[in-house]
Structure formats: structure tokens, C-alpha cells
Amino acid sequence: MATRRQFKMTTAERRRRHFSDSFKIQKVREIETGKTKVSEISKQYEVTTTNVYRWLNKFGTMKDKKEKLIIETDSDTRQLLELKKKVAELERIIGQKQILIDFKDKMIELAEEIYGVDIKKKFSTRPSNISGTTENNTDTA
Incomplete structure (x- = not known):
């Protein structure tokens, strides 16, 4: 049974590859519309994410705008x-x-x-006088 490693390209093979501008533009549009992510393209085509971001800067519709669109x-x-x-x-x-x-x-x-x-219920700060005598009771009959 074939394994994925058998189909993986070597570094030299990857360096010799060139993607057409139309291919790059198509992938940039897919990223901008939210159909795919940079990481997915990077894995699928064995391209570094740095290269994909370069494609975005070169061919993206938001490259010249100062504002960034958050999707x-x-x-x-x-x-x-x-x-x-x-x-x-x-x-x-x-x-x-x-x-x-x-x-x-x-x-x-x-x-x-x-x-x-x-x-x-009204809470007072001083306690009530239970005995019924006042504090100032100086009247001693």
C-alpha cells in the first residue's frame, strides 16, 4: 500500500516548481471569500505559508486598501x-x-x-433600651 511519504516532494523538487499567476489569483480569491484557509493551501500544495501570504499581498483585492476587511x-x-x-x-x-x-x-x-x-425593618446604630430606664435618669425619688 502506498503511503503519503512516497508521494511527498523533495525540497529540490519543490524549489523547481512554479505556479502560474492565474492559479495564484484563484487561490487568493478562495482565501478572500472564506472558502479555504492559508494553512489548507499550504498543506495541500506543499507551499510555505509565507509564500501564500506573498500571493495575498501581490494578487489580493485588499492589498492597496489601508483598511483590512474582517470576515x-x-x-x-x-x-x-x-x-x-x-x-x-x-x-x-x-x-x-x-x-x-x-x-x-x-x-x-x-x-x-x-x-x-x-x-x-429599620436598623439603628444604637441598641434599644430594654429595661425601660433612660441613661440620663437622675431622678431618684
Whole structure:
């Protein structure tokens, strides 16, 4: 059975090869449209990634532009949309919870006014006097 190593080119054979400009342009277009990656072309045609990047610089449509185009894959785009939906859902839930908190606070406030009872626990910094005597009780009958 033949192995891949048998078909692998030697360094001398690779150095003698020349790819046509039309071939290079075709591969650059494939990279720019996202059909393939630089690493895939490098492995498939036994070319260094440096050479493929040279092809991109020479034949690429973005070579003269100062801005670089960032191409997102479909999975990145889908993931970003899902995260945005999740954030929107969480913001909606937080809004509903805040409305409930505001409603409960208002109901407690109204109940305190109507019934004259202190419903909310109010924490004071000094302890209450349990014995019923005051600290400044100097009245000794």
C-alpha cells in the first residue's frame, strides 16, 4: 500500500516548481471569500505559508486598501446573535424584577401610611433600651 511519504516532494523538487499567476489569483480569491484557509493551501500544495501570504499581498483585492476587511465565519455570526438575544432577554428579566421591587416598596409604603404600622425593618446604630430606664435618669425619688 502506498503511503503519503512516497508521494511527498523533495525540497529540490519543490524549489523547481512554479505556479502560474492565474492559479495564484484563484487561490487568493478562495482565501478572500472564506472558502479555504492559508494553512489548507499550504498543506495541500506543499507551499510555505509565507509564500501564500506573498500571493495575498501581490494578487489580493485588499492589498492597496489601508483598511483590512474582517470576515466573520457563520458560526461566529450566529454565536454573536445568540449572545445579543441572551443579553436582551436578561435585560428584560431585570426590568421585570425591578418593576416588582418598586411595586412591593410602594405597597409597603402605602400600608404604613394607611395602617400606621412600621412594616419595614429599620436598623439603628444604637441598641434599644430594654429595661425601660433612660441613661440620663437622675431622678431618684
